[in-house]
Amino acid sequence: ARLATAATDAGEDAHGILVVADAQSRGVGRRGRAWQSAANAGLYFTLCYARLVALPPVQLNFAAPLAVRSALAAVGVRGVHVKWPNDVWVGARKISGMLLDLHTPKCALLGIGVNLTDANWKATDAAGDDDAGDDAADTAVGDAALATAATSVSRELGGQVAHVSRDALLADILARIEESMRTETLAQVLRRYERHHLLHARVVHVHHKSRGEHDDRDYDAMVLGIASSGLLRVQRLDSGSPAVVELSGEEVSIGVSELDELEREQKAGLLDADPDFVEPPQAPSSSL
DSSP states (O other), X not given: OHHHHHHHHHGGGGTTOEEEESOEEEEEOGGGOEEEEOXXXXXXXXXXEOOOTTSOTHHHHHHHHHHHHHHXXXXXXXXXXXXXXXXXXXXXXXXXXXXXXXXXXXXXXXXXXXXXXXXXXXXXXXXXXXXXXXXOTTSOOOHHHHHHHBOOHXXXXXXXXXXXXXXXXXXXXXXXXXXXXXXXXXXXXXXHHHHTXXXXXXXXXXXXXXXXXXXXXXXXXXXXXXXXXXXXXXXXXXXXXXXXXXXXXXXXXXXXXXXXXXXXXXXXXXXXXXXXXXXXXXXXXXXX
16 A cells, blocks of 8 residues: 555656565455465565556556566476466466556556465465466465465476575566566567467366356356457357357466366476576575
8 A cells, every 4th residue: 555655646756666575464466365475485576667658558467477487487497378367377387476456547566476485385375366276376275285276486496496586586577577568569468478378279267256156157268369458368168159258357267177288288398398498507405
């Protein structure tokens, strides 16, 4: 709330205001969901982006996860993909989540969480906020369920994280966001997003209330791509003549069969092709 007030008072001068936290006790995600994040287990920050006058605000919503994806690949994490609308996954597990709050038409507050270690498995949450059907990020769940649903930089690098600096990772993410917003159009960002989109051509379940609450309007659909507006284009699979629908605020979860397929693809190395990937150096393990 204090950051939002400061952003309003400062206008464009608020651009670049950054708040970094060691832990979160009252995190707020999509649809007002709350979560906790363990101390020193991740990278948690909120950025004030106040240069949206000539840019569509939705562009930041796609540029941010792409920046996180590229930064993680650059420290050696394999198979990193984005997942609509604002997550980053490694194979079938979530490693980062974010939320964009358009505080004013010209200023957005961008909150990002990245799991650096597995300490969150002992808390009630992982980075970010999304569907408990595909991750367990916004509900109090047991360690086993969360460990299956989420992952971390440490886990993906086999504990070899001495080369990973929290501050350097933060700086890299911020630089990539700024570069994308400064040099790319929305169309260019969306084309890049499509190339790394985990859900493309996969079957998902569309929820109208929440993934834990049945609604007669819910249905299965095949993901076709991202519309120029940033909405998710899907083809309904529940009628004789499948209709193409564009989703905005609906929740999308991945079924068990699709998760199993992602696991197989990850183990086979089919998700690893990535121009941003950098082989991590051989170094002693660290607590990050």
